[in-house]
Amino acid sequence: MSNQGMNTGLIGRRAGSALIFLFLSIGTVLTLFPIYMGLLNSVKTQSEMLTSILSFPTDFQFANYSSAFIKINFMKSLWNTIQIAAVGLVGIIVFGSLAGYKLSRTKGKLSALLFGLFIFSTLIPFHSLMITLVKVTQELHIQGSIYGLGLIYIGLGVSLAIFLYHGFVKSIPNDLDEAAVIDGCGEFKLFYSVIVPLLHPVTATIAILNLLWIWNDFLLPLLILTDSDQYTLLLSTNMLFGEYSNDWSNILASLVLAMLPIITFYLFLQKYILNGIADGAVKG
Amino acid sequence: MRLTKNVKQVIILLAFVFPAILFYFVFVLAPTFGGVWYSLTNWNGLNPTYNLVGFSNYIEALTDDPYFLDSIWFTLKYVIFMVVLANFIAILLAVLIETQKRGKVWFRTIFFMPNMISLIIGGFMWMFIFTKVLPYIAENTIFHFLDQSWIGDTRFSFYTILILSLWSGVGYLMVIYIAALQGVPQQMKEAAAIDGANGIQTFLNVTLPMIYPALTIGLFVTLNNSFKVFEAVYALTGGGPGRATQVIALNIYEEAFMMSSRYGYASAKAMILFMIVFIVTLIQLWIMKRREVEA
Numbered sequence: 158m159s160n161q162g163m164n165t166g167l168i169g170r171r172a173g174s175a176l177i178f179l180f181l182s183i184g185t186v187l188t189l190f191p192i193y194m195g196l197l198n199s200v201k202t203q204s205e206m207l208t209s210i211l212s213f214p215t216d217f218q219f220a221n222y223s224s225a226f227i228k229i230n231f232m233k234s235l236w237n238t239i240q241i242a243a244v245g246l247v248g249i250i251v252f253g254s255l256a257g258y259k260l261s262r263t264k265g266k267l268s269a270l271l272f273g274l275f276i277f278s279t280l281i282p283f284h285s286l287m288i289t290l291v292k293v294t295q296e297l298h299i300q301g302s303i304y305g306l307g308l309i310y311i312g313l314g315v316s317l318a319i320f321l322y323h324g325f326v327k328s329i330p331n332d333l334d335e336a337a338v339i340d341g342c343g344e345f346k347l348f349y350s351v352i353v354p355l356l357h358p359v360t361a362t363i364a365i366l367n368l369l370w371i372w373n374d375f376l377l378p379l380l381i382l383t384d385s386d387q388y389t390l391l392l393s394t395n396m397l398f399g400e401y402s403n404d405w406s407n408i409l410a411s412l413v414l415a416m417l418p419i420i421t422f423y424l425f426l427q428k429y430i431l432n433g434i435a436d437g438a439v440k441g
Numbered sequence: 442m443r444l445t446k447n448v449k450q451v452i453i454l455l456a457f458v459f460p461a462i463l464f465y466f467v468f469v470l471a472p473t474f475g476g477v478w479y480s481l482t483n484w485n486g487l488n489p490t491y492n493l494v495g496f497s498n499y500i501e502a503l504t505d506d507p508y509f510l511d512s513i514w515f516t517l518k519y520v521i522f523m524v525v526l527a528n529f530i531a532i533l534l535a536v537l538i539e540t541q542k543r544g545k546v547w548f549r550t551i552f553f554m555p556n557m558i559s560l561i562i563g564g565f566m567w568m569f570i571f572t573k574v575l576p577y578i579a580e581n582t583i584f585h586f587l588d589q590s591w592i593g594d595t596r597f598s599f600y601t602i603l604i605l606s607l608w609s610g611v612g613y614l615m616v617i618y619i620a621a622l623q624g625v626p627q628q629m630k631e632a633a634a635i636d637g638a639n640g641i642q643t644f645l646n647v648t649l650p651m652i653y654p655a656l657t658i659g660l661f662v663t664l665n666n667s668f669k670v671f672e673a674v675y676a677l678t679g680g681g682p683g684r685a686t687q688v689i690a691l692n693i694y695e696e697a698f699m700m701s702s703r704y705g706y707a708s709a710k711a712m713i714l715f716m717i718v719f720i721v722t723l724i725q726l727w728i729m730k731r732r733e734v735e736a
Contacts, residue, residue: 173640177537178544184534185551188608191566192554194574210577252461259457267451271458278469280722282669284690285715288697288708289475290468297467312468315461344453373559375672380698391561398565405569412565416558423557427550430557434613435620438658 244307257322498709564676621655
C-alpha cells in the first residue's frame with residue numbers, strides 16, 4: 158500500500174519534472190528566436206529572405222557582413238566604445254574606491270553628509286539632468302569628445318561604486334589599518350598596498366556592472382557625440398538602421414556584428430557576470 | 442593637539458573624496474540643480490537671454506499639454522504591466538530552473554542572455570520579427586491571426602513594446618530570484634513536504650516568505666526602471682504612430698532636442714519625472730520600513 162503510494166508519487170514527480178523541462182525549453186526557444194532569426198537571415202540575399210524567411214539559407218551570403226562591416230565602420234566604432242568604457246571604468250574604480258574606503262572608515266557628520274550626498278543621486282533619473290548636462294558639456298568644450306564622454310560616465314557611475322565599496326570595507330577589520338599606521342605606513346600607501354588587494358571581489362562586481370552599463374548605453378552618447386567618426390557601436394548601428402531601413406540583410410548583419418563583442422564576453426565570463434549582477438543588485 | 446588631529450582627519454577625508462566629488466558635482470549635481478533653475482525660466486537654448494517665469498512651465502505641462510499627459514498615462518500603464526509581469530515571469534523561471542539538475546546552468550545562461558544585448562539592438566531584431574517574420578508566418582501557416590500591424594497599430598504596439606522589455610529585462614530579475622532561492626534552506630522545504638504540503642503550498646508558505654527581501658529589490662528595480670523607459674520605445678515605435686506610444690522620457694527628449702528646443706519647458710517636464718520617481722521611491726521605502734517593523 159505505502160509502496161504503491163510511493164511509486165505513483167515518484168512517477169508523478171518524474172512527469173512533473175519532464176513537464177517543467179519542456180516548459181523551460183519552450184521558453185528558451187522563444188528567448189533565442191529573435192537572435193536565431195537575425196543570424197539566419199543575415200546570410201541570405203534580400204530576395205531569398207522574402208520568399209523563405211524561416212528556412213535555412215541555401216547559399217551563404219557573407220557579402221552582407223563585409224558591407225555591414227564597412228557601413229558601421231566596425232573597427233573604429235568598436236575602438237571608440239572600448240576607449241569610452243576604459244576611461245569610465247578606470248575613473249569609477251579608482252575614485253570610487255578611494256572615496257568609498259575613506260567614507261566608510263571615517264566617523265562623524267561630515268562623512269555621513271558626503272555619503273548621503275552620493276546616495277541622493279540614485280534617486281535622480283538620467284532624463285531629469287540630461288538637458289542641463291548637455292549645456293555643461295558645451296561650456297566645458299567636451300561635447301563631441303569620446304574622452305569627455307568617458308569623464309561623464311565617471312560622474313554618473315561613481316555613486317554606486319562608492320556605495321558598494323563603502324559596504325565592503327566595513328567587513329575589513331580596522332586592526333589592519335591600525336597595524337599599518339603603527340608600522341609607519343602613510344595614508345595613501347596604506348590604501349594602495351593593504352586595502353586595494355582586499356577589495357578585488359567587489360572591484361570585479363563594480364567593473365562588470367559598469368562595463369555592461371556603459372557598453373549598452375545609448376542615449377548619453379547620442380547626446381554627446383556629434384561626429385560619426387566618434388560613434389560607438391550602438392550609434393553606428395542606429396545610424397545604419399535609419400539610412401537603410403528596409404535593407405534587412407544589411408541591418409541584420411550589422412546587428413549581429415554589433416552584439417558579437419558583448420555576447421562573446423558573456424559566454425566566456427557568464428559565471429562571473431551572473432554573480433556580479435546578483436551581488437550588485439542585492440547590495441545596491 | 443586634538444583639534445589639529447581632527448583637522449588633519451578632515452583634510453585626509455577630503456583628499457580621498459575630492460576626485461569623486463568633483464566629477465559627481467560637475468556631471469550630476471550641477472545639471473540637476475541647474476535643471477531645477479531652468480525649469481523656472483523660458484530659456485530656449487538658442488537665445489542667450491532668458492527670464493524667470495515662475496511655475497508657468499509646470500502649469501502648462503500639467504494642464505495644457507495633452508501629449509505630455511498622454512505620455513504620463515502611457516508610462517503608468519507600462520509600469521503596471523512591467524512590474525507585475527516581469528516579476529511574475531522571473532520568479533516562475535527562477536523556481537522552475539531551481540528544480541532542474543543538469544539543465545540549470547544552461548537555462549540560466551540563455552534566459553539572461555538578452556539582458557546583455559542593448560535594447561537598441563534587441564529592439565531592431567524584434568522589429569524584424571514583428572514586421573517581417575510574423576507576417577510571413579501568418580501568410581504561410583495556419584496562424585493567420587499573426588498578420589497584424591504590430592508596430593503601426595496602437596492596439597498592438599503597446600504589447601510589442603512590452604514583449605521587447607520583458608524579453609530584455611526578465612533575465613536580470615531571474616538572476617536575483619535564483620540567488621535568493623539558493624539561500625532558502627533545503628530542510629525547510631523537505632519539512633513542509635513531509636507535513637503533506639504540495640509544491641504550490643510549499644512555495645507560497647515556505648519559499649515565498651523567505652525571498653521577500655529579493656522581491657522587494659525586484660519590485661524596486663522594475664518600478665524605477667519602468668518609469669524611465671526610453672530605448673525600448675525609441676527602437677521599436679519611436680513613440681508612434683503619431684505620438685501614441687510616447688513615454689515620459691521620450692517626450693522630454695523630443696521637447697528638448699527634436700521639436701522646439703524649449704529647454705526651460707523641457708526641464709520642467711524633467712523635474713516632474715524626477716518628482717514622480719522620488720514619490721514612488723518614498724512610498725516604497727515607507728512600505729518596506731513598515732514591513733520590517735511588523736516582521
